[in-house]
Amino acid sequence: MEALPRETIVDVLEDRLRTDILDGRHPAGSYLPPERQLADGYGVTRTTLKHAFGRLVQAGLLETRHGVGTRVRDYARLGGADLLPMLVRHDAKWVHEVFEVRRGVGALIAGRAAARATRRQHAELRTLLAAVRDAEDADAVQLADVEVHRALARATGNRVYVLLTNTLFNAYLPVRSLLKGPFTDPETAHDRLASVVAAVTAGDTGQAHAAAEAYLRATERIMLDGLA
Template sequence: MEEPITRDTTVDALERRLRDAIIDGRHPVGALLPPERELAASYGVNRTTLKHAFVRLMQSGLVETRHGVGTRVRDFWRLGTAELLPVLVLRDDAWLGEIFEVRRQVGALIGALAARRAGPPDVAALRQQVTAVRTGSDSDQVQLADAEFHRTLARATGNRVYLLMTNTLLGGYLPVRQALAQPFQDAAAAADRLHPVAEAVAAGDGDAARRTVEAYMTDTEALMRAQGDKPPARRRRR
């Protein structure tokens, strides 16, 4: 018998318990979950609550439900997409290091391509976002304005896939952004880190844009890693 879940966060807690059981392999890939009535009873919840949790797990790509068959654990390591990232980051902060690595590499490519392709409206939008960062009223507003700068930079490449990739990476760590807010405490300093990127793009200098993006990514990552508070995550289980 599973430990009953308190009713104030029932769906959230049930989703978390089921998600951890799936990722940890207690419900193996390809296996059918127990029948709804049995599973709901084991957690001390009703079937409606269980269905809500299933919907979230399906949105994360962890399970699939078929009428008349039941709910089966997907092969999420083979079939899963980036929609899993926020779930995995919340569970295990080691994923942040992997996101940072991709962030550095993809960001440099995006910066160089944006410098080659950006038109005057793109440059104006980038400079506007630097101003938005500089005038942010608090660290959260500054951080969100900074995220929008990177969406604008990706949009300037003219390649929509880069924009979607940027959204994916942002989606991986924005849910835990309060634990990564150190680079955005000082709005002026945050804007100063972005200003060279915008100006390198404005100058059409791909090499300079790559270097300035790499410098930005390295500096902000160091500040995030140095921050005392950790994301609300748990260590990886093998």
């Protein structure tokens, strides 16, 4: 059996600092108090504080300048989509905004895929769609569904669409277990997605766009109901 990971004091402090930053207790552009004062305030050592700082610098929330101090980064102005998983974990309201982008980008990708997909990619899409129907449980259906969308992005021939697709899925990964509503029945999930694949493999760009938008709206509604 694999041992479960244990939360360390650095994990706890990182989470506390992240929450304080995202809740605005440490506003964007402001400098944090001196390390000794901050460590005393959180009841940790300066070494623990430095480790937590390092993680938050890597996450894009802090920036440290030697001899100057540690400043809260304006993530809303300077940050990238890689921050989304962290933001969704902090506030589930971000999911609504992620889904709005998912709808627009997903429909655009389906239309591009219909115009550009090769015969080999058509065959891959049909195979991946069948895997949705054959999946054993809601979690497996959800993951199989994701692979269809990754294949649609690849079929556009534009690698940026692939990265955007990955980013959007990663964004709601922290709450994925709450979003299984559309995937509880493999046959229904398959049939819901089949119209998108059919339009793409037929090369019908307009129908592919419309089918993808309808699919994304329907699944979004079910998933948001699950979150509520």
